[in-house]
Amino acid sequence: MTPAPPRSPDHLTLALPKGRILEDAVALLAQAGLPLTLPEKSRALRHEFPGVTVLELRNQDVPVYVDLGVADAGIVGKDVLIESGRAVYEPVDLRFAACHLSMIREVGANGPIGRVATKYPRSARAYLAARGIPAEVVKLSGNIELAALTGLADAVVDLVQTGSTLRANHLEEVDVLYHSSARLIVNRAALKLRRSRLRPLIERLRELVGSGQAGETGDV
Ligand SMILES: Nc1ncnc2c1ncn2[C@@H]1O[C@H](COP(=O)(O)OP(=O)(O)OP(=O)(O)O)[C@@H](O)[C@H]1O
Numbered sequence: 523m524t525p526a527p528p529r530s531p532d533h534l535t536l537a538l539p540k541g542r543i544l545e546d547a548v549a550l551l552a553q554a555g556l557p558l559t560l561p562e563k564s565r566a567l568r569h570e571f572p573g574v575t576v577l578e579l580r581n582q583d584v585p586v587y588v589d590l591g592v593a594d595a596g597i598v599g600k601d602v603l604i605e606s607g608r609a610v611y612e613p614v615d616l617r618f619a620a621c622h623l624s625m626i627r628e629v630g631a632n633g634p635i636g637r638v639a640t641k642y643p644r645s646a647r648a649y650l651a652a653r654g655i656p657a658e659v660v661k662l663s664g665n666i667e668l669a670a671l672t673g674l675a676d677a678v679v680d681l682v683q684t685g686s687t688l689r690a691n692h693l694e695e696v697d698v699l700y701h702s703s704a705r706l707i708v709n710r711a712a713l714k715l716r717r718s719r720l721r722p723l724i725e726r727l728r729e730l731v732g733s734g735q736a737g738e739t740g741d742v
């Protein structure tokens with residue numbers, strides 16, 4: 523393993539996920555005083571700006587990079603953060619990418635739930651255990667709803683936003699596990715070491731998204 527070169531305490535490394543969160547994250551960071559123009563048609567995965575490095579990652583890898591301190595802060599969905607089990611500060615609910623994680627079945631299904639398919643096995647297992655449902659949990663990677671349609675599983679645990687995927691596939695929510703939205707996450711050591719960069723960013727983001735951050739885990 524090549525040790526990372528020492529970075530000045532004035533330098534920030536941010537972990538941002540490709541996909542639907544990226545555009546809103548970049549827009550919000552620009553409003554917060556970090557204008558980051560990411561190249562559109564580039565295979566580069568690390569982008570350098572004055573005083574800021576951006577690492578472009580898969581969603582699931584954002585909490586890993588932040589927890590292990592390679593990135594000082596990142597933006598990721600609460601769903602992915604819960605699923606990661608990583609102990610990072612989560613000082614700002616950024617409000618966008620709002621959706622909820624639900625238990626979903628075919629409309630009218632009421633038989634026993636023996637198998638549940640999901641991209642969120644940790645969340646699904648916690649939910650099933652809390653209700654004493656001894657179902658097998660099968661991890662899938664995408665188009666999760668198909669598992670309920672095809673009989674691969676008796677129910678699925680997946681995200682719902684507009685509900686159009688459910689309606690298009692004759693499915694319904696039978697319970698909501700939790701609500702999710704994009705969060706700013708921060709490495710615990712970086713918060714001390716790079717306080718002069720991170721505190722103003724946190725404050726500015728809080729101002730931009732409005733108050734009401736009470737109840738956040740890891741509030742700083
Ligand atoms: N339909 C949706 N509406 C709003 N927000 C959503 C929706 N689906 C997912 N999200 C939120 O956006 C985040 C990123 O979703 P995206 O679809 O970009 O990732 P993904 O393709 O599931 O992940 P990856 O490709 O990295 O495995 C999710 O973790 C969730 O917080």
Ligand SMILES: O=P(O)(O)OC[C@H]1O[C@H](OP(=O)(O)OP(=O)(O)O)[C@H](O)[C@@H]1O
Nearest residue numbers: 664665666680681682683684685686687
């Ligand atoms: O309620 P809706 O507005 O229809 O949104 C919900 C859908 O969005 C997400 O899928 P995505 O498009 O990210 O594809 P994926 O299944 O490959 O993750 C999620 O997994 C649902 O399938």
